[in-house]
Amino acid sequence: MAAAVLVLGLAGCATxxxxxxxxxxxxxxxxxIEPVNRAIFEFNLFVDKTILRPxxxxxxxxxxxxxxxxxxxxxxxxxxxxxxxxxxxxxxxERAGTTMGRFIFNTVAGxxxxxxxxxxxxxxxPEDFGQTLAVWGVGDGPxxxxxxxxxxxxRDAGGFVADxxxxxxxxxxxxxxxxxxxxxxxxxxVTEAVDMRSRNYRQLQDLEETSLDFxxxxxxxxxxxxxxxxxxxxPGSDETSPVPSMSLDELDYEFYATDDELVASQAVPAE
Amino acid sequence: MLRTLRGFTLAAIAxxxxxxxxGASGTGTAFAQDAEAGAFILDLGERAVTAxxxxxxxxxxxxERFRTLLNTGLDLEFVGGYVLxxxxxxxxxxxxxxxxxxLEENIVxxxxxxxxxxxxxxxxxxxxxxxGRDSTIxxxxxxxxxxxxxxxxxxxxHRKDGELKIIDIVVEGISMMVTQRDEYVGFMRxxxxxxxxxxxxxxxxxxxxxxxxxx
Numbered sequence: 001m002a003a004a005v006l007v008l009g010l011a012g013c014a015t016x017x018x019x020x021x022x023x024x025x026x027x028x029x030x031x032x033i034e035p036v037n038r039a040i041f042e043f044n045l046f047v048d049k050t051i052l053r054p055x056x057x058x059x060x061x062x063x064x065x066x067x068x069x070x071x072x073x074x075x076x077x078x079x080x081x082x083x084x085x086x087x088x089x090x091x092x093x094e095r096a097g098t099t100m101g102r103f104i105f106n107t108v109a110g111x112x113x114x115x116x117x118x119x120x121x122x123x124x125x126p127e128d129f130g131q132t133l134a135v136w137g138v139g140d141g142p143x144x145x146x147x148x149x150x151x152x153x154x155r156d157a158g159g160f161v162a163d164x165x166x167x168x169x170x171x172x173x174x175x176x177x178x179x180x181x182x183x184x185x186x187x188x189x190v191t192e193a194v195d196m197r198s199r200n201y202r203q204l205q206d207l208e209e210t211s212l213d214f215x216x217x218x219x220x221x222x223x224x225x226x227x228x229x230x231x232x233x234x235p236g237s238d239e240t241s242p243v244p245s246m247s248l249d250e251l252d253y254e255f256y257a258t259d260d261e262l263v264a265s266q267a268v269p270a271e
Numbered sequence: 272m273l274r275t276l277r278g279f280t281l282a283a284i285a286x287x288x289x290x291x292x293x294g295a296s297g298t299g300t301a302f303a304q305d306a307e308a309g310a311f312i313l314d315l316g317e318r319a320v321t322a323x324x325x326x327x328x329x330x331x332x333x334x335e336r337f338r339t340l341l342n343t344g345l346d347l348e349f350v351g352g353y354v355l356x357x358x359x360x361x362x363x364x365x366x367x368x369x370x371x372x373x374l375e376e377n378i379v380x381x382x383x384x385x386x387x388x389x390x391x392x393x394x395x396x397x398x399x400x401x402x403g404r405d406s407t408i409x410x411x412x413x414x415x416x417x418x419x420x421x422x423x424x425x426x427x428x429h430r431k432d433g434e435l436k437i438i439d440i441v442v443e444g445i446s447m448m449v450t451q452r453d454e455y456v457g458f459m460r461x462x463x464x465x466x467x468x469x470x471x472x473x474x475x476x477x478x479x480x481x482x483x484x485x486x
Contacts, residue, residue: 213455
């Protein structure tokens with residue numbers, strides 16, 4: 001599988017364009033296998049249109065909000081070990097405490113399906129090994145579009161695999177004969193996808209309709225969200241800065257850099 | 272990922288559904304680079320709600336009122352230059368003029384009609400702070416209906432010819448200007464530069480206008 005991806009990747013390597021502006025853009029986006037990524041993106045959109053979106057629409061129509069929120073809460077509940085491990089590996093003791101406290105409180109008072117801890121002012125936050133690697137100083141690596149899973153990059157894809165090993169459910173699956181348990185990762189993943197899609201289809205449709213290059217828009221949004229998550233700029237947190245600090249550096253860079261600086265700044269990828 | 276998209280769309284909505292809260296005041300210590308920035312954003316929000324949310328006004332009227340506000344509140348030239356990214360260097364004055372016109376029209380077509388569905392969400396000022404390069408960041412919170420958590424919207428503003436103007440809107444960490452630039456640059460790289468972008472924008476504006484007429 002990995003080898004196949006590698007071969008595909010090499011075969012699909014885009015050659016840097018000759019036009020200087022296009023080449024600068026090419027280097028900035030760090031998407032060396034863009035042709036392959038775009039093909040996979042088309043495939044994902046096809047899967048979305050033919051399967052995911054219709055299923056999500058039915059899901060939204062048939063189930064009351066209460067049930068859908070319960071499903072989401074339960075999915076989040078099951079992620080606790082992975083989130084906790086990553087909180088700890090990032091040295092975020094306070095957030096680890098929140099994760100632990102939420103788990104205990106929501107188990108006892110919410111049986112996993114309700115989120116009384118969130119209502120009491122301790123909201124959920126996601127965490128994964130890709131973010132942990134970033135905190136440890138690992139760069140994004142090239143952008144990747146994964147079949148079914150969507151946008152990622154080399155670091156986050158590695159993190160995704162590592163998180164499987166941090167998840168007790170993986171070991172349960174390995175030691176079970178029952179189909180549901182054996183395939184829990186897929187079942188939970190699909191459920192999550194349906195739930196997320198049911199909450200976003202209007203917005204996504206809007207975005208797809210108005211974007212001149214939906215692939216590029218999604219790539220941009222992925223990068224910015226990940227950056228926001230890595231810096232723990234959660235919605236609802238008390239952190240003062242929901243503004244990406246990169247934004248201004250880029251302003252400087254775009255508006256004030258001379259050609260020499262442009263070349264120099266591209267030699268060293270900015271964090 | 273999908274969360275982001277939600278955030279992004281909310282950004283768009285926030286950009287329009289701004290309303291000021293009468294009791295809003297800076298809750299944090301304000302190290303405002305520009306002391307008037309917070310009031311400027313809240314005032315703009317109030318004017319938008321007053322001028323645009325009446326369900327009875329015809330679509331064309333709403334669009335023209337929105338355009339007026341846009342011209343008052345946004346530094347279109349600055350934003351236009353930024354969203355062309357590396358391609359700005361090969362854009363001549365004539366292309367730039369055409370592009371800015373089309374960009375303005377695009378923003379009007381994309382956003383003006385959304386005000387129609389405004390349902391009274393309020394915009395609260397959290398704090399203002401220095402944004403570097405003579406810009407000020409105004410941090411606000413847009414209330415949501417129901418028990419959804421409020422959306423955090425930050426506005427980067429600077430002065431142009433003495434007037435305060437918005438240069439970026441950042442919703443839950445997603446910068447509209449960066450997103451727009453990445454979209455345009457991606458498009459220009461795949462389709463052949465600024466002229467291709469100008470063509471595409473022209474077509475999209477026409478399509479949007481047609482759709483708004485119908486709906």
